[in-house]
């Protein structure tokens with residue numbers, strides 16, 4: 001593996017994985033991961049299906065805790081604090097580290113309440129109208145929905161729904177936004193809008209995105225991590241990190257043959 005732990009020059013590390021392995025029951029899905037996620041940058045996870053990209057992403061906001069057979073070894077720290085420490089409340093973690101999923105999943109509520117609901121639950125005491133407008137503006141959706149805030153969040157296009165989900169995530173004023181293939185259900189124009197949005201959002205947030213689309217990784221990501229799978233003697237497929245570096249190095253000057261083959265479309 002190249003670059004055991006890549007640290008972005010002069011950039012603060014927000015999330016650090018040190019020798020992280022993830023099991024589902026007896027199955028070792030992801031082995032020995034070291035990776036630093038730099039603040040206010042976009043980091044992309046790429047690699048073939050089953051290599052553990054989503055697994056690692058979900059470790060960052062403790063979403064895998066909801067899977068009874070999940071087990072993590074090693075250390076994930078968030079601003080130098082053990083994310084899996086006994087004193088850490090996973091609900092607070094998910095507030096600080098938000099997530100946008102593959103399929104847009106607005107609540108079956110009005111556009112306004114899609115933003116206001118989470119904020120209220122989290123005890124937001126400020127001006128709700130102002131928060132709704134600011135969040136929708138941040139998600140580049142305000143102009144399209146400002147006259148229909150009382151309509152259902154499900155009654156807008158898929159691309160708009162995904163930006164609504166991004167608005168809902170940023171309304172909680174997180175520190176990190178995780179995105180698991182956020183454009184895979186979107187048409188090319190909506191995809192472009194979300195990509196432009198990601199560029200804007202990184203000024204304020206640290207972003208980690210899983211994508212199958214290599215052009216997307218090269219367009220949006222400052223850093224790219226390439227994961228791969230190896231078959232084990234027991235007939236399983238184990239995920240590991242092959243190479244992590246600045247995106248231009250991964251795409252134009254990869255150090256590993258497997259990375260070169262993957263980014264040039266020769267496998268995966």
Ligand SMILES: Nc1ncnc2c1ncn2[C@@H]1O[C@H](COP(=O)(O)OP(=O)(O)OP(=O)(O)O)[C@@H](O)[C@H]1O
Nearest residue numbers: 024029048049050051052053054055056067237239
């Ligand atoms: N809840 C689960 N229970 C058991 N095994 C799981 C679970 N979730 C994922 N796995 C297994 O862990 C491995 C990694 O899966 P993961 O979804 O993280 O890969 P991925 O790289 O994101 O794949 P894809 O690109 O297809 O989404 C796979 O072998 C998968 O079958």
